[in-house]
Amino acid sequence: MTHDQLVAFEAIVANGTFRGAAERLNKSQSAVSHAIAALEAELGITLLSREGYRPRLTPEGEVFFRETSRVLHQFRALRATAVRLAAAEEPEIRLAITATLPMTRLLPVLAEIGQRFPATSLRLATETMGGPYGRLTEGRADLALATLDGVAVDAVEARAIADVTILPVAAPRLAANLADGVLSVAGLQGYPQIVVAGTGGPRHEQSRDLLAGAQRWTVSDFAAKREVILAGLGWGGLPDHLIAEDLAAGRLVALEIDGFPPRRSLIHAIRRRDAPPGPVASELWTLLTSVPPG
Template sequence: MSMISKSDQVNSQMTLDQLIALDAIVAMGTFRAAAERLNKAQSAISHQIRKLEAELGFDLFSRDGYRPSLTTEGEVFYRETARVLEQVNGLKSVAASLRSEQEAMISVVMTATMSLDPILTVLGDIGRRFPATHIRVATEMMGGPLARLMEGDADLIISGLAGVPLEEVETLPVDTIIIRPVASPSFPAAQRVGIRSRREMQTYTQVIVSGTGGQDFDQSRDLLSGGQRWTVSDFEAKKSVIKAGLGWGGIPVHLMQQELANGELVQLTVEGYPPRHTEIFAIRRRDMPMGQVMSRLWDDLKQARQSMPEPDSNRWKS
């Protein structure tokens, strides 16, 4: 039964705000959460949707359950809404670029698990093209890059997608990294070949790296529960502790190629801890306008990715 009342059957014109409200409800799951996200009263969001439904002539949401769910017609309409909002965001970026001046500084924050090499050429070209712009490049651990982006302290991050609110960002694939569990050849778990069980590995010290994202952006991966842990600040410290035979842990392969080659570190095969392949992306917020330099950097990253072959995970294998 339609929820549209006769009082709602008035002449109206579809607005961008109505489409944004629809998108927020679908993304957040409730009218209340959508209102909080858009910093509006819930009654205002409900009114916008009622007016939109009145103009369309059908219900967008079924309100029978605890959470609103899209009707069949609503699902079709929402798919088109998402395309329209994508185009609107693109127009906003173009307009911002056209009216912008060269930024005094752009901030790029990278995950410490990745090498700078895949983007150095692009950054170098940007630096030569825009010598008046200071390019700040920083590295952060775990959820640190995402925290800097969402807090407005980074224009661009190079990171994995764990925890990233995809509806709020644009992404470009950059590279793939592999993290493997390793230990010193003198470490007890490395003394024989074969798969080490989780129970056995819980008797050894696992070395982990602390995140820099704070509580709201904390990320914990590849942790074995129940065992002793050492926490260090970065991968170089982690590698030193593991090389000293004081524990085991996962390290990006590109950061330990020399140690693997000369035998200072050996790979472990651990139950429930396979080598982890992580896709790395360039990520920017949709609601942050791009100036001339950021627009050029984003376009250059896109062109560089299109001209590269698909990431070959075998290049990191030892």
């Protein structure tokens, strides 16, 4: 029994097919099939049923998979420990941050990291939609702070760090043109919905909170989105912490839309399982995840 065999077994279960596992592991499908066949022969049990279109865990395979997951998790933790012990402080830590994250949640952590590790530079990239996760998977970020939308959770470790509510809002003069009470989709279709362009490529463009049939104006960031909405040129969802003062001062009005309620957005610290962190990144993770989201 080898580590590579266990990794192949885990990949097949996670991806659902031998082909998917091979693509994930960057190996040929025949190599993955051979690894599993050799593992089954050594164990003397059948782990995967090949009778259907997709391989399925046998009863014995289900038990063995639970133990495989536990062993691989311990192996990765051990490897990460070895990397931390052998590594000096990283020269640079790269963070990819969703634009909806309240910076008040992050800044005290960065201040402490800066004091404790003065030789390490910090590089922050603010992204929208799937941009932070895209940077992480492409190796252009050591840590992403974002929602889990579109994230392959089996390939990452994630911990919730912040809770944000996205509120649909409009300027008072636009809201005054709308009917009193709960708004209908039809009542809003005549007004532009302001959305933010994604920074993670076409597959990471906004797909949630889009009003069917509405005209859309796309802007590059939340600062521009807020300004357009404040000007009364359209409506849209904005993070509560960005508009608290606008709501209190009456510059913006929260809209109650049928089928379009405020949405809770849980932001996570996310790191890749296959990229063990150095000592600074490890400490940054600990500081970020030690405080409950709020």
